[in-house]
Amino acid sequence: MSASTPRFSPEDVTVVFFLGGPGSGKGTQSANLVKDYGFVHLSAGDLLRAEQVREGSQYGDMIKTYIREGKIVPMEVTVALLSNAMADSLAANPVPAGTKARFLIDGFPRKLDQAVFFEATVCPSEVVLFLDCPEAVMETRLLKRGETSGRDDDNAESIRKRFRTFVETSMPVVDDFEQKGKVVKVQATGSVEEVYAEVRAGIEARNLHPR
Numbered sequence: 001m002s003a004s005t006p007r008f009s010p011e012d013v014t015v016v017f018f019l020g021g022p023g024s025g026k027g028t029q030s031a032n033l034v035k036d037y038g039f040v041h042l043s044a045g046d047l048l049r050a051e052q053v054r055e056g057s058q059y060g061d062m063i064k065t066y067i068r069e070g071k072i073v074p075m076e077v078t079v080a081l082l083s084n085a086m087a088d089s090l091a092a093n094p095v096p097a098g099t100k101a102r103f104l105i106d107g108f109p110r111k112l113d114q115a116v117f118f119e120a121t122v123c124p125s126e127v128v129l130f131l132d133c134p135e136a137v138m139e140t141r142l143l144k145r146g147e148t149s150g151r152d153d154d155n156a157e158s159i160r161k162r163f164r165t166f167v168e169t170s171m172p173v174v175d176d177f178e179q180k181g182k183v184v185k186v187q188a189t190g191s192v193e194e195v196y197a198e199v200r201a202g203i204e205a206r207n208l209h210p211r
C-alpha cells in the first residue's frame with residue numbers, strides 16, 4: 001500500500017460519508033443502500049482490519065493497537081486504503097458515460113484532519129449521512145454483536161474508549177459538516193426497517209434516487 005494520488009477523476013464519483021457512533025447501525029444500513037441505490041460500500045474499519053492482517057503489512061501491529069484502544073489510526077493510512085479501494089473499484093467497473101459511480105464511505109472521516117485531507121486530495125463529499133443514537137442503545141447492540149463478531153474492540157472496555165473518541169473527536173466532524181449544510185441526520189433507535197425508511201427519505205431529499 002502506498003499513499004498515492006487517486007487514479008481517478010473526482011468528476012466520476014459521488015461520495016457519501018456515513019457517520020454515527022460505534023454500533024449505531026452504519027454497516028447494517030449500508031447493505032440496504034448498496035442494494036437499492038447502487039452504492040459501492042467502503043467501510044474504513046473493514047479496510048483497516050484487512051490491512052491489519054495482510055501479510056507483509058508494515059502497519060499491522062499499529063492498526064491493532066489503535067483499534068483496540070478505540071483511537072483513530074493516522075489518516076495517511078486510512079485515506080490511502082480508501083482511495084486505493086475507490087480506484088480499484090472504478091478500474092473493475094468503469095463509469096458509463098454520463099453517470100457517476102456512487103461510494104458510501106462508512107465510518108470515515110472520524111477526525112477533522114481526515115475530512116479536510118480526504119476532500120482536498122481525493123474528492124469532496126456530496127452528502128453526510130449521520131445516524132444519531134444514544135450510547136445506551138449502541139452499547140447493548142455492540143455487546144450483542146461482540147458475542148459473534150470476533151472483533152477485538154467489541155468488549156466493554158474498548159466500547160467505552162470508542163464512545164469517548166466518538167464524542168471528543170468524531171462529533172466535531174459531524175458538527176462541521178452540519179454547518180456546511182451537508183448533513184442528513186436520522187434517529188437510529190427504531191427497527192432496521194424504520195431507520196432505513198428515514199435514511200431513504202433523507203437521501204432522496206438530497207436528490208439521490210434508486211438505481
Ligand SMILES: Nc1ncnc2c1ncn2[C@@H]1O[C@H](COP(=O)(O)OP(=O)(O)O)[C@@H](O)[C@H]1O
Nearest residue numbers: 022023024025026027028141145190191192195
Ligand atoms: N435498528 C437496529 N435495531 C437493532 N439492532 C440493530 C439495528 N441496526 C443494527 N443493529 C445491530 O446492532 C449491531 C451494530 O450494528 P452495525 O450495523 O454493525 O453498526 P456500526 O456499523 O455502526 O458499528 C449489529 O449487531 C446489528 O445487527
Ligand SMILES: O=c1ccn([C@@H]2O[C@H](COP(=O)(O)OP(=O)(O)O)[C@@H](O)[C@H]2O)c(=O)[nH]1
Nearest residue numbers: 022023044045066067070071072073107108
Ligand atoms: O477512519 C477510521 C475508521 C475506523 N478507525 C478505527 O477502526 C475502529 C472500528 O471502526 P468501525 O467503523 O469498523 O466500527 P464502529 O466503531 O463504527 O462499530 C475505530 O474505533 C478506529 O479505531 C480508524 O482509525 N479510522
